[in-house]
Amino acid sequence: MNTKYIYTFGLIMTVVVALALAGFRTLTADAAARNEDIFNKREILATVAEPLAEAGMPIGDLTDADVLRIFDEQVEQLVVNSAGEPVTDADFASIDLAKEYKKPEAQRIYPVNIFDLDGDKYYVFSVRGNGLWDAIWGNIALASDLNTVTGASFDHAGETPGLGAEIKDNAGWKSQFEGKKIYDGDQFVSIIVRKGGAVDMEHEVDGLSGATVTGDGVTKMLYNGLKAYQPYIDEQRAGGETTSMNLK
């Protein structure tokens, strides 16, 4: 077996494999992007699953078309900057929180999904942080008082299945977030994932066995993530008492 043969073989194999994979990827890119978009929108709707189910639309029964229709008709997608002001010239779909968090704080922009269910507004905020092995991210929905959590959904890049990955897979764990409050009076406290079990039932949820670091990551992610939205949240909360027009 001479060296030339090895080189030729390697070259042909590499080119064939590269072309095959690249071709396959190009062919399927559109369908994959559409699926991902629907999946992400479902994750956002999952945070308001409770009110949705009460309105007769359990999230498990929604088809892909239903999800897109709800986003067309009932969801307002807003971009806010770190001062809480709406940004009009930003493209909502292209916001990447991982990149935003690397910018200086004043230049960051964040996505807000406002879900309108028969006049009741739910604010869905997106957060991102680090788990044990890799990035984790999620959405958390607040009811119209911008204090009570109606639900949360999380996802991860590489947490251990059955341990850290439970933040995504364990519906029972996620359901603990319902009804928690992110404010204690006027004091922002976020929601804490407590190892060994929640002590303060208003602001804490139980940790996951064997996933302490991921749980701490969720705590940190929620704190930092919601903190970033705080100017917006405060303004909306204040706007509820007077009128938002007066403040401007």
Place this chain on the structure above:
Amino acid sequence: MAESTELKTGVVADPKKPAEKEPLFGKKEKILITDPLLDNNPITIQVLGVCSALAVTSLVYPSLVMAVAVIFVTGMSSFATSLMRNIIPKAVRLIVQLVIIATLVTLVNEALKVLAFPVYKQLSVYIGLIITNCIVMGRLEAFAMANKPWRALLDGIGNGLGYGLILVAVGVVRELFGKGSLFAGSPIAMNIIGPSNDTTQYWINTAADSGFGTYFSWYANNNLMVLPAAAMFVIAVFIWVQRSYNTKLVDAS
């Protein structure tokens, strides 16, 4: 030439065509499937693929999905490697095998994105693990490089099945005793025990406060079983039991 006829019969699988000297699925071929299930199990006997067996078995459903994915990859990569076995330069054969495995795994990954995105999300971590699964490359090197495609395909599938068998068995033990559930998180209504994603009625429910399920409410979940270390001694117990039944396997020294 011999290869092309082998490929044809392998794919068509026509039992009425007695042109071959040996039957398509005879005794020898059957052994290729059944042997890795017990007497030559990749995990308990060959001790390959233990790393992923430790990592993914805390729940049954992911174990099952991982098993199916590995069966596909071992089967197809053995088949592809065997087809190419006479033209692969011996000096770089490991690299070539790795490329074959990685290509297949990437194809599965991309196909899942289009066909079943939620499953792809569920699997994201495991798919990468398949590339590093020692069983796949172990079988390519030990069997597929020296055997014809049809037999290599069977050997790959057999070893995938043997791996999957242990994986699911460990998963059942760990999930049942560690979380008090079975098939939690499964999108199909296979929820047999304990709370999961939906409100399906479970056969047994350690968290139940009424009905038949209350007979099991005395059980407190054992958190040790959830940790990866549990897989280590569960597999060790399997090996122990298997060797005490089949003394042939015990090393004489």
